[in-house]
Amino acid sequence: MATIKKTESLSLSVYDVNGKEQKTIQLPSEVFAATVNPKLLAQAIRVYLVNQRQGNVKVKTRGEVVGSTRKIYRQKGTGKARHGAIKAPIFVGGGVAHGPKQKEYNLKFNKKEKKLALYGALSSKLKEKKIYGLDEKALNMEPKTKIIANFLKTLKLAGKNNLIILKKLETNNLILAMRNISNATFVDVNSLNPYLILKSSSLIFVENALEVFTSKPKNVNK
Numbered sequence: 008m009a010t011i012k013k014t015e016s017l018s019l020s021v022y023d024v025n026g027k028e029q030k031t032i033q034l035p036s037e038v039f040a041a042t043v044n045p046k047l048l049a050q051a052i053r054v055y056l057v058n059q060r061q062g063n064v065k066v067k068t069r070g071e072v073v074g075s076t077r078k079i080y081r082q083k084g085t086g087k088a089r090h091g092a093i094k095a096p097i098f099v100g101g102g103v104a105h106g107p108k109q110k111e112y113n114l115k116f117n118k119k120e121k122k123l124a125l126y127g128a129l130s131s132k133l134k135e136k137k138i139y140g141l142d143e144k145a146l147n148m149e150p151k152t153k154i155i156a157n158f159l160k161t162l163k164l165a166g167k168n169n170l171i172i173l174k175k176l177e178t179n180n181l182i183l184a185m186r187n188i189s190n191a192t193f194v195d196v197n198s199l200n201p202y203l204i205l206k207s208s209s210l211i212f213v214e215n216a217l218e219v220f221t222s223k224p225k226n227v228n229k
Contacts, residue, residue, distance in 0.1 A: 026161030069102030
C-alpha cells in the first residue's frame with residue numbers, strides 16, 4: 008500500500024503478482040506531493056471531456072441536396088401552395104432546415120496548467136493511499152486471470168475501479184491476464200490525465216512506468 012513518510016522523501020511499496028511487498032521506490036515530491044488545486048482539477052476534467060466530443064454531425068440544406076431545380080408546377084391556377092423546387096425542406100428527400108452543422112468543441116489548456124493538474128491528481132491519490140506499485144516482472148507472468156484476481160484480492164482491490172499504468176500500451180502477459188477482470192482499465196503513462204486518475208478507485212503503477220516520473224518528471228505529458 009502506498010505510504011507517505013514524515014520526511015521530505017516519499018516512498019511507494021512495490022508488490023509482486025502474489026501480493027508480497029518486494030521493495031520501496033522513492034517518489035519525487037514535485038510530482039507526488041504537489042499542491043492540490045480543486046478548481047484547476049475541475050478545469051482539467053472539463054477540458055478533457057469537452058475535447059472527447061466529435062462535432063462531425065451534419066445535414067444537407069436545400070442548397071446542398073442533389074436534385075432538379077425546376078419549378079414543380081405552375082405558380083397559379085392549381086389551388087396548391089406556391090413552390091419553387093422539390094428540394095424544399097417540406098418535401099421527402101429535400102434539404103433540412105436549421106439542422107446541425109459541423110463544429111469543433113476543442114478547448115485549450117496550457118502545458119503548465121496541464122502538468123500542475125496531473126501532479127495535483129497524483130498527489131491527491133497518494134495522500135489517500137490509493138496508489139500501488141507492481142513489479143515489472145508481472146509483464147512476463149503466466150497469463151492467468153486467477154493469479155491477478157488473487158493479487159487484487161490480497162491488496163483488497165477486487166471489484167474496484169482499478170487503473171493500471173504501463174510504460175507503453177502494448178500486448179503483454181499482464182494485459183492478457185487482466186482482460187477478463189471487470190473494471191480494470193489500462194493506460195500508458197504518457198496518456199495519464201486527471202480525469203482517469205480521479206475517476207479510478209486505485210492506481211496500479213507498473214514499476215518501469217514510475218521511472219518516467221522519477222527520472223524526468225518535467226517531461227511527462229508535455
